[in-house]
Amino acid sequence: MRGMETVRPYSHVLEKICVVGLRPTRQRLALAKVLFESGDRHTTAEKLHTEARAAHIRVSLATVYNTLHQFTNAGLLREIVVDASRSYFDTNTSSHQHFYCEETGEIEDIPDGLVTLSDLPPPPKGTTIERVDVVVRVKTISD
Amino acid sequence: MRGMETVRPYSHVLEKICVVGLRPTRQRLALAKVLFESGDRHTTAEKLHTEARAAHIRVSLATVYNTLHQFTNAGLLREIVVDASRSYFDTNTSSHQHFYCEETGEIEDIPDGLVTLSDLPPPPKGTTIERVDVVVRVKTISD
């Protein structure tokens, strides 16, 4: 089969992009490649932009922001709130939690099931629970 | 005892302010009064500023920000991260968790003990757990 692969890489992403009514433009496909080619990742708009340009993808920061939000709405990404001054996006959209180190800005996944919540009280009147976010804040050991 | 109370309101706050080496200035005392006079509260710099001015306290927004951070460092407040674009401060500094409604911006406390975490995995190498934040995101019921 060597040499004759007709594999369209990231076809699942291509599919998802189309399903939501987004056109598979050069920028979106390139950003999707960077985002999804290497397992689960946590990134910010700025980091993704830097990375994209390092990979010779010409894309503006505004488009990176737009794309991140479009992907999030499409269910390809999940936004995680760990820091009041920066938006992080997670390529793992399934149910799980996070370790977050403020000093380094690093986020690490905690697989689902490792954190168990019990006895959650009823939400405020007139509201329903949308989801539960757990952030385990860590600091580097200084000695 | 009526009429002879020598109670110094917020003396505990006054004390704490002094202990940390902050001078009990008019602005700091006034903001502390607004913050601590009515049970547990969740507020933002903007909200506190508006409230302060409504109460005829002349204070600049910059000073509100500075004061919130000084109080936080002093352990009088706790900063809570629920939204990537706004900083919230909680007058309840003890261990507890939160309901957060993005639509209304409202935060409600979940008393400690109502949420139980179990089987927390070990933190990333070289780090120790500082604290665990749980945010139960809710949305208003639309029908």
Next chain:
DNA sequence: GTGTTTGCAAAGTGTTTGCAATTTA
């Protein structure tokens, strides 16, 4: 008086938006 704090306005950060030029279907 001396050092701290305040207020203002300016600067800074991260993010969003308006719009003409470009690209996609």
Next chain:
DNA sequence: TAAATTGCAAACACTTTGCAAACAC
């Protein structure tokens, strides 16, 4: 070609900072 997308620069919201005037001790 018609509609969607891009990039730029300007606008934004929130927050921090520099510095002279005001204040606390």
